[in-house]
Amino acid sequence: GHRRKNWKVRKFVLRDDPAYLHYYDPAGGEEPLGAIHLRGCVVTAVEDMPDSKKYDVDNILFEIITANEIHYYLQAASSTERTEWIRAIQQVSRTGK
Numbered sequence: 001g002h003r004r005k006n007w008k009v010r011k012f013v014l015r016d017d018p019a020y021l022h023y024y025d026p027a028g029g030e031e032p033l034g035a036i037h038l039r040g041c042v043v044t045a046v047e048d049m050p051d052s053k054k055y056d057v058d059n060i061l062f063e064i065i066t067a068n069e070i071h072y073y074l075q076a077a078s079s080t081e082r083t084e085w086i087r088a089i090q091q092v093s094r095t096g097k
């Protein structure tokens with residue numbers, strides 16, 4: 001959703017060596033659709049998303065800002081899951097290679 005103004009379901013795989021968050025089409029496929037480099041990134045919960053409709057986001061968003069200042073907005077399945085993703089990504093951003 002950060003480049004297109006719509007939301008798509010994606011499968012994410014977090015890796016620490018190298019420190020990347022790869023994303024895939026959930027319908028299948030072995031090759032990732034893309035990757036977010038996490039080394040030195042900042043990840044935070046997002047409480048209010050400008051330019052979005054309230055029913056689209058449910059206050060379970062988080063944002064990843066990469067070291068080269070690319071912004072990614074992701075929506076978790078629940079508040080608990082959002083917290084888990086943020087903690088895991090923060091850990092990888094500090095210790096991953």
